[in-house]
Amino acid sequence: MKIQAERRDVRHLYIRVRRDRTVLVTIPRAMPDAVWQQFVESRRAWIEASLAKIPPPAQYAYTDGEVHWLLGRRVTLRVQKGGENRCRIDGDTAVMTVRSAHSDRAALLGACWAQELSAVLSDLIVQWAPRMAVHPAGFTIRRMKSRWGSCQTRTGALTFALDLAVKPVACIESVVVHELNHLIEPSHSPRFHALMTHWLPDWKERKRRLEAFPREFS
Ligand SMILES: [Zn+2]
Incomplete structure (x- = not known):
């Protein structure tokens, strides 16, 4: 230990x-x-x-045909040679173009996953903030070691863990609602949890699923 x-x-x-x-x-x-x-x-x-x-972190080599998790679904990585380094999602395939053997595939995949997560977070915030009558001030995505998100109650700025990109949307939703809920109740008080149950009656189940899901970015 x-x-x-x-x-x-x-x-x-x-x-x-x-x-x-x-x-x-x-x-x-x-x-x-x-x-x-x-x-x-x-x-x-x-x-x-x-x-x-804690599920062990998955070990990836970022080779052609390797299967990754994205938003709770299986996505197959396709790696091809090309003029520039990039990665985009096409259905259940992540199409990665690399310039050379030295291209940082892990970083390319991380940037692509962050973009996908960003779109999901934007949708969820647009959906939930008016319902909860809160006014968040935008969000950032970064690698986080022990939390899934954080909320600066004074400024309304939200931060989310990059590793959420591999989780099912229902799990990401519970993290978004948790952080927005801090704009109503800053501490993890009984009121905070009562509000969570009001917004998402199955939030505990979603949290369990979130913690048990395979992890890729830390
Ligand atoms: Zn919290």
Whole structure:
């Protein structure tokens, strides 16, 4: 078990199990080592159970014919030589053109997946923001280690994890609703969860599916 400990200006100790299988322990500055170490030890069973639930990352070689996940469906990668590096989706095929053997195929695929995710996120936000009477200030997509999204309640800026691009749209939708819901209720309070159930009665099931789905980008 890889434990990463950091001291910060927090009131309580907390443990976060990240999708890359590292365990992040955030410790109040004044807490003695023996105290937090004992606490982590007491939560070992929970940490191990959480680690066991994380699907291993898929290993990809980005070769012709390789099958990837995109928005919950299977997409076959077709790689061809061409004058420029690019990648686009055509039905259930990702058509990748590479200039040379040195072209960064992983980066090309990541950029293409980000574009597909961006279109889905835009649609979902356009659909949900008016229904929830919130006013988000746009979104960005980036690689995130332990979360699926974040929301700056002061500015309304949203961030989403690139890895959502491989997940079914129903799962992405639950993350969008979660982040928009923070514009109504900033903390994960009972009110927050009651609102989630109001917007999406099956949000817990969607979250379970999201966590269990194969992962490609971290
Ligand atoms: Zn949240």
